[in-house]
Amino acid sequence: MNKIHLTKKDMHTRGGILDELMNNLFDVSILIDTDCKIVHISESSYKDMPKGTNVIGQDITILDNISPFRNVMKTGRASTGLLLEIHGRKCVSNIFPIEEDGQIIGAIGTIVFRNLQRVKRMFAGSDSGGPDDLGEIYNSISRIESGYTFHDFVGEDPTVKDLIEKSKKAAGSHLPVLIIGETGTGKEIIAGAIHNRRYNEQYAPYVTINCTAIPENLLESELFGHEKGAFTGADAAKPGKFEVAAGGDILLDEIGDMSLFMQSKLLRVLESKEFERVGSSRIIPLQAGIIASTNKNLFLLSEEKKFRSDLYYRLNTIELFIPPLRRRSGDIPLLLDHFCDELETKLNLTQSALRLLTGYVWPGNVRQLRNLTQRLAIFYENKQITEEDIAQELRVGQRTYNEAFGFTKDDETTPLSVIENTERSAILIAMRNQKNNVSAAARELGLSRGTLYNKLKKYGLAPKG
Structure with missing residues (x-):
């Protein structure tokens, strides 16, 4: 998913939820039309401009002559994960095309100086009303990138420097990565940074799934998807996380809490590099990189037969340990x-x-x-x-x-x-x-x-x- 679906009316209506999202979810955001003229900018965008400046109706190059707005308008493809430095602050820039009835009608450019997890949490917790299609903004951000870079893992301790060096090398391969660390040490930061390093400046989905939060009877469907009628309540076909993450990475968070039954299913997928949706016999190739994280001692659990040893050794091809504070x-x-x-x-x-x-x-x-x-x-x-x-x-x-x-x-x-x-x-x-x-x-x-x-x-x- 790399487009946002809006109508021209929604795009040109000021004071609505779109403006609210632009003002509150991003450090800077810019809305342009098909001629690359500025339609609207967030309130925070004015912070570094001379008082009284009005850029509405001006060409985007008056504010940003680096980011590929015109290419996004021409190709209809999002440009994400562009790493910039503005006023000495590192940031991540993304440009999403806006589509109505199959036609590109504009684009929205966003800059986040802090990591995009903040954006996701704010959006997920919002109960603001508005067009359902605005949810595409959140879904696009969530699936396109993690928002974290190695700059977000702060520390000068030798153990931290060693961790960052090894993580960067891990990002250079597509082998499974197992991240081990106590609760609160920053496993999600390292996982996200590996993904961003691996797919620097490229469109690549990043999908996370908490193996603890989803009931066991639903986890198989969440991971592999299901067909319509596969079980009670399956009113429509739905792709699983592995399918959505194709071409990118999937983070299996807190994998140490996964049941032995699901561990065997996951092991089979990792070994065969293919899977099926629940209720289907169609084979889908595994095209996502695997990153797993846990606060458990998987080696000890495997010795106690509480975690499959064959899955543990499959996952820990590259094992990273995050030191406690x-x-x-x-x-x-x-x-x-x-x-x-x-x-x-x-x-x-x-x-x-x-x-x-x-x-x-x-x-x-x-x-x-x-x-x-x-x-x-x-x-x-x-x-x-x-x-x-x-x-x-x-x-x-x-x-x-x-x-x-x-x-x-x-x-x-x-x-x-x-x-x-x-x-x-x-x-x-x-x-x-x-x-x-x-x-x-x-x-x-x-x-x-x-x-x-x-x-x-x-x-x-x-x-x-």
């Missing part, structure tokens, strides 16, 4: 600056507050740090943020978290107790993940075996015997 705490100041730039704000942290942040265990990893940054930006605007303030904010949800792992002292709010409580919980998680194997748990935590033994004794968690 606690293993690269030196990147925390960089990440704070990055999130503040996204929010267009600044935080005034004391040195002791920053030390507390870099000493924290971060069970929620980078996602937790992002959420904390957002809270601090709201509650501590134009205020100095102390160590005690950080300790208080880190306790958001801490009581529930600690009670789940056997720690119920909810009256300790000192900065030291926050770190110790979280460290204790992280050790408990690692020991449970590794079935009380101290050496394996130490590797998971990024600690030496001796250090972990000392901490186990400190918290009264040392294995008996």
Whole structure:
């Protein structure tokens, strides 16, 4: 899908949902007609123009003489994933032709300085009314690219540099990629960046499917599609994710939660490189690259017969490990600056507050740090943020978290107790993940075996015997 279907009336009507989408979903957006004359631009597009400037009716080259608007109008094919640098900021530009009754009537150009996941989330959560065909904008964006590049994975730690280098090499091949990392480490960023690197400046669909979110009885249909009447409720034929992703990539997110039944189906597809829709005998060739991600230890699960070992070894042809934030705490100041730039704000942290942040265990990893940054930006605007303030904010949800792992002292709010409580919980998680194997748990935590033994004794968690 690389066209947006609108009528001329919708395209030339101002103040409606199209304008709302252009103003709110993109950093810059431009609407042009068949003569490449500017019909409308988003409000944010005026930010860097002299006051009173009016470009409506002018040729697009007055604003953009780089992007291939005329070629899109001529060919009727979208131009996506064009990487640009505007005012020193890296961005992704896309141009989608607009079609009415088979005729190209215009085009919309979009620029996003931050990743397109923000656009997808905003659109998906919108309950605004309007023509159903405007949904094509969201579908086109979702299927054309992931929106992430390697610039979105922030860090200078050697483990991060090694990860990025290996991921770029992975993008140069079409072998299956398995991305392993704890929740919140940024697996979706690496997956999306691999796709964008692999299909730089080319139209290529990028389809994601969460293997946890879809019930098992529907997952086969979601992956492979179905024919009309294949099962109750199948009122029409529907292509599956593998079919939609042809010529691009499919991300199988949280594949460690996939049932053994579906694992066998997936293995058969990967081995034969073909599949059938549910209720059909027509063979469809597999033409999508496979990227899988998980927060589970698939090797351990395969040893326990909870994950097919043959599928694991098929998927991990290229295996990438994303380090947890606690293993690269030196990147925390960089990440704070990055999130503040996204929010267009600044935080005034004391040195002791920053030390507390870099000493924290971060069970929620980078996602937790992002959420904390957002809270601090709201509650501590134009205020100095102390160590005690950080300790208080880190306790958001801490009581529930600690009670789940056997720690119920909810009256300790000192900065030291926050770190110790979280460290204790992280050790408990690692020991449970590794079935009380101290050496394996130490590797998971990024600690030496001796250090972990000392901490186990400190918290009264040392294995008996």
